[in-house]
Amino acid sequence: DTGVSQDPRHKITKRGQNVTFRCDPISEHNRLYWYRQTLGQGPEFLTYFQNEAQLEKSRLLSDRFSAERPKGSFSTLEIQRTEQGDSAMYLCASSLRSTGASYNEQFFGPGTRLTVL
Amino acid sequence: AQKITQTQPGMFVQEKEAVTLDCTYDTSDQSYGLFWYKQPSSGEMIFLIYQGSYDEQNATEGRYSLNFQKARKSANLVISASQLGDSAMYFCAMRGGTSYDKVIFGPGTSLSVIP
Numbered sequence: 202d203t204g205v206s207q208d209p210r211h212k213i214t215k216r217g218q219n220v221t222f223r224c225d226p227i228s229e230h231n232r233l234y235w236y237r238q239t240l241g242q243g244p245e246f247l248t249y250f251q252n253e254a255q256l257e258k259s260r261l262l263s264d265r266f267s268a269e270r271p272k273g274s275f276s277t278l279e280i281q282r283t284e285q286g287d288s289a290m291y292l293c294a295s296s297l298r299s300t301g302a303s304y305n306e307q308f309f310g311p312g313t314r315l316t317v318l
Numbered sequence: 319a320q321k322i323t324q325t326q327p328g329m330f331v332q333e334k335e336a337v338t339l340d341c342t343y344d345t346s347d348q349s350y351g352l353f354w355y356k357q358p359s360s361g362e363m364i365f366l367i368y369q370g371s372y373d374e375q376n377a378t379e380g381r382y383s384l385n386f387q388k389a390r391k392s393a394n395l396v397i398s399a400s401q402l403g404d405s406a407m408y409f410c411a412m413r414g415g416t417s418y419d420k421v422i423f424g425p426g427t428s429l430s431v432i433p
Contacts, residue, residue: 249419
């Protein structure tokens with residue numbers, strides 16, 4: 202399977218605990234994105250990377266959230282001191298940024314569903 | 319700021335009929351792109367179709383076509399010959415402006431195909 206993968210698929214945690222999610226993009230893709238999707242809503246942009254550089258962060262990404270892509274391949278999203286409001290699906294996507302392309306299709310992973318009790 | 323509006327929370331269509339899902343957008347950018355994604359109950363987001371703001375022709379991909387009306391700022395998705403497997407959430411999305419790869423999604427429309 203050469204698509205975007207995410208681990209774990211489901212995570213249940215208690216309020217106040219830290220959680221970390223992993224995303225493995227399509228291997229040749231240089232851009233990686235994180236989104237959050239709550240029930241009945243569309244995905245909301247959180248942050249994205251080009252290679253290892255984090256180029257943009259949403260205001261939704263509070264100081265409890267941190268994302269890394271240390272070697273420009275996989276990425277991790279950590280949430281510290283989780284709150285019940287963090288319960289959502291966390292989606293990762295990747296794309297190949299190429300000059301001259303009219304658009305860069307984002308390919309999504311299956312998501313990690315977080316439940317904070 | 320960019321915004322996507324999808325006014326139909328839920329739609330029903332008879333199998334083999336065509337259906338139009340509405341999308342309007344708001345942006346002050348001259349250059350932007352519009353997407354439609356499908357999200358089945360399994361959760362993965364599936365790219366369907368793309369329309370660039372400077373594209374003169376409406377985009378088509380198989381049974382999907384995008385009815386792009388720039389002056390009205392609308393980008394409706396038309397699905398022809400609906401199939402049971404088309405039952406899913408459909409999201410209209412836009413990218414543009416200073417952050418050309420940041421995609422803003424609408425709230426979605428739930429489509430149910432009736433046999």
